[in-house]
Amino acid sequence: MKNIITISRQYGSGGREIGAKLAEKLGIPFYDNKLISLAAKESGFAESAFENVENKATSSLLYSIAMGINAYGNRDIGFTHLSLDDQIYLAQSDVIRKVAAEGPCVIVGRCADYVLKDFKNVVHIFIWADINYRKDRAINQYHLPAQKADEEIIKADKRRANYYNYHATGKWGKAENYHLSIRSDFIGIDNSVDCIIRYLEFGERRTPTK
Amino acid sequence: MKNIITISRQYGSGGREIGAKLAEKLGIPFYDNKLISLAAKESGFAESAFENVENKATSSLLYSIAMGINAYGNRDIGFTHLSLDDQIYLAQSDVIRKVAAEGPCVIVGRCADYVLKDFKNVVHIFIWADINYRKDRAINQYHLPAQKADEEIIKADKRRANYYNYHATGKWGKAENYHLSIRSDFIGIDNSVDCIIRYLEFGERRTPTK
DSSP: OOOEEEEEEOTTSSHHHHHHHHHHHHTOOEESHHHHHHHHHHHOOOHHHHHTTTTTHHHHHHHHHHHTOOTTGGGGGOGGGSOHHHHHHHHHHHHHHHHHHHSOOEEESTTHHHHTTTOSSEEEEEEEOOHHHHHHHHHHTSOOOHHHHHHHHHHHHHHHHHHHHHHSSSOTTBGGGOSEEEEGGGTOHHHHHHHHHHHHHHHHHSOOOO | OOOEEEEEEOTTSSHHHHHHHHHHHHTOOEESHHHHHHHHHHHOOOHHHHHTTTTTHHHHHHHHHHHTOOTTGGGGGOGGGSOHHHHHHHHHHHHHHHHHHHOOOEEESTTHHHHTTTOSSEEEEEEEOOHHHHHHHHHHTSOOOHHHHHHHHHHHHHHHHHHHHHHSSSOTTBGGGOSEEEEHHHHOHHHHHHHHHHHHHHHHHSOOOO
């Protein structure tokens, strides 16, 4: 399998687990938080600065608006003029491009689909699920208190959308950003992995248009 | 297979062909323009009034705004107070619900996913494709002049989005509206049909959460 696979996912949809199982089945590296550590080492930032980067996307945006800063237009005036969050994003993006250049892998989150938009052989996946399924996973697998689960799911998705919509040009969760989008609770985690593999196999047999 | 399948699709993505082949493979009825004829007969409107209903969605919206009319809030003051387009939409929706009540089938377009949102055993599919693939199909299969293809594709998608966003509460093309969303040009029409069937089979073996 020659593809690099990016996975974007709603909170609690099982997207991370699907990505990990997919990487295992394909025998290729899997990156999520590992990526953060790698990025931290590469850039010299402390790892702790990376940990809540998604949480900071909104305040970073507000800060940028207040300061009249555009994260992209600003690059030419020097790295140090960017906010800490933007510097972290750029450092992470470098790592994503580096691991992608090394060969097939699975990368979860961190706008990887957008960062790798000009790479060949990249397939983008989106995983979502019914709210009740996500609530169950949040309570039973992430050990969230039941009365906080709904709120946390909504907030986590908002953070992901904010983070993506701030850094990327497309919109998080729009079907045409992804080769394949799957509602995971309808078929389960393992079958979702199977669906992705089948899609990748079909794609390998054809000459992709991009 | 117990499911009713709705298919939403970008213009030129092959969504209609995928729907037709899917229905044939599953041995269940297929509805697209047939539905319009059915609706026309049911409601007593002339078929010609239905033909360009998507084209009229925008003007209908402007008309509604100008008249201070809300298509939904207005239902209780009588069918005849609605614009012609809204009346056609309601007549079509009745037909969609009627054919869905009869059993498994494939329905392409016409906001069927939204119309059937409260039905059980409905699976929603979205088909999209790379712009070059859609352009090729527009020229070679729908016989559009090459110099008009780009413009027509963009306009057709805008009409579909307008039509959907006016009548439904969600947003056309948002991944979480659909159980499965597929980029068709990457794997081809027949493989897209295969992917949908696999997804449906996996779903049948589980107890769906909804």
